[in-house]
Amino acid sequence: MGDWEATLIERAAAGDEAAFARILETHRDMVYTICHRTLGNAHDAEEAFQETFVSAFRGLGKFRGGSKLSTWLYRIALNRCRDFLSSRQERYARTTASLDAEEAAGHRQSLRAKESPATATVHEALAFLPEQYRTAVNLHCIMGYTYDEAGDIMGVPGGTVKTYVHRGKEALRDILKESE
Amino acid sequence: MECREARDLLWDLYKGELPAQVHRDVTAHIASCPACAREARICREVTSALAPREILRAPQAATMRVMAEIRPLAARKRLRLRIVERLPIIIWAAASVVIAVLGLQGLLPGSRESRTPLARVITAAFDMMAPVAEKAGSLFSDAAVFGSSLPDFSGWLMLLVAVTAAVLALCALEEHVLAKRLQAKFSRYRR
Numbered sequence: 001m002g003d004w005e006a007t008l009i010e011r012a013a014a015g016d017e018a019a020f021a022r023i024l025e026t027h028r029d030m031v032y033t034i035c036h037r038t039l040g041n042a043h044d045a046e047e048a049f050q051e052t053f054v055s056a057f058r059g060l061g062k063f064r065g066g067s068k069l070s071t072w073l074y075r076i077a078l079n080r081c082r083d084f085l086s087s088r089q090e091r092y093a094r095t096t097a098s099l100d101a102e103e104a105a106g107h108r109q110s111l112r113a114k115e116s117p118a119t120a121t122v123h124e125a126l127a128f129l130p131e132q133y134r135t136a137v138n139l140h141c142i143m144g145y146t147y148d149e150a151g152d153i154m155g156v157p158g159g160t161v162k163t164y165v166h167r168g169k170e171a172l173r174d175i176l177k178e179s180e
Numbered sequence: 181m182e183c184r185e186a187r188d189l190l191w192d193l194y195k196g197e198l199p200a201q202v203h204r205d206v207t208a209h210i211a212s213c214p215a216c217a218r219e220a221r222i223c224r225e226v227t228s229a230l231a232p233r234e235i236l237r238a239p240q241a242a243t244m245r246v247m248a249e250i251r252p253l254a255a256r257k258r259l260r261l262r263i264v265e266r267l268p269i270i271i272w273a274a275a276s277v278v279i280a281v282l283g284l285q286g287l288l289p290g291s292r293e294s295r296t297p298l299a300r301v302i303t304a305a306f307d308m309m310a311p312v313a314e315k316a317g318s319l320f321s322d323a324a325v326f327g328s329s330l331p332d333f334s335g336w337l338m339l340l341v342a343v344t345a346a347v348l349a350l351c352a353l354e355e356h357v358l359a360k361r362l363q364a365k366f367s368r369y370r371r
Contacts, residue, residue: 013257015255016254029238030235042239050245053246054246054250054253122225141232142230142231142233143235169223169230173226177218
């Protein structure tokens with residue numbers, strides 16, 4: 001962790017809003033991406049994004065610098081997403097299928113705007129994976145983190161992430177085979 | 181190559197991680213086996229769909245809501261810090277006031293008997309020194325005069341402690357104020 005980042009954290013922990021705004025500006029896009037890819041829709045992603053940074057602000061005093069600030073933030077984001085999924089599990093399990101027709105159509109359109117039908121289908125199938133497989137696939141395959149980096153964020157060893165990714169891809173293959 | 185062996189290698193095939201010979205063997209098997217060709221097509225679609233994608237932009241409105249929510253939290257943190265910084269001074273000042281009040285109480289005529297239970301507990305240590313002072317006082321010619329003021333001894337001692345504590349508190353306060361002034365002066369130069 002660089003000196004400037006350590007200074008920012010110290011100042012933000014003491015209640016300096018400008019320092020926290022800098023931290024927010026630096027990491028907001030990646031945190032939002034993690035929330036969006038995990039939860040599958042913009043509305044839930046925004047709520048989880050908000051809760052992530054508010055929790056991070058409350059907990060800044062306890063951050064000891066053992067990991068990178070980004071890793072710590074992304075871990076909080078995943079935990080917030082997990083809470084979201086467990087408290088709204090029914091709603092998430094429906095994903096695009098059970099959103100109201102207009103919202104569902106809009107969601108599919110936004111997914112497929114730049115994608116082939118096959119790609120959109122794979123992304124919809126991601127929603128049906130167990131949470132840890134989906135997170136591992138999102139972090140390693142889609143966001144480009146190494147197994148070890150993804151493991152730091154998820155709080156598991158890199159080897160476990162590799163297993164999750166493999167099993168996630170196998171599960172996606174099975175889902176797509178069944179849907180043909 | 182067997183179907184099972186070929187299917188186990190499909191993910192590595194589309195990640196480009198197979199040695200050349202194995203790559204040729206798997207590709208040849210897929211070309212000759214319709215079932216494995218279907219598996220290979222699905223694996224190819226999954227691999228392609230899971231390729232790295234662009235980072236999404238966080239909505240500005242969400243960012244502004246975060247800052248609005250942390251504003252009162254930040255104000256509370258700053259207030260808590262100010263109190264913690266001044267705590268040693270507050271404790272010194274409070275202790276000196278308490279000791280001074282109890283000490284003054286001890287100095288009042290006949291005050292020893294009329295002391296509150298709390299004052300008696302606090303002055304107990306000072307009272308224990310009275311017999312020692314009495315013995316020391318008997319060495320002087322006007323020991324009787326000295327001895328008659330012994331009931332007030334603990335009161336005087338407590339007053340002395342209170343004055344010392346008050347002086348220390350004032351020193352700490354002055355040091356704190358001076359440090360803040362110096363900090364402000366030097367930060368102007370740093371800019």
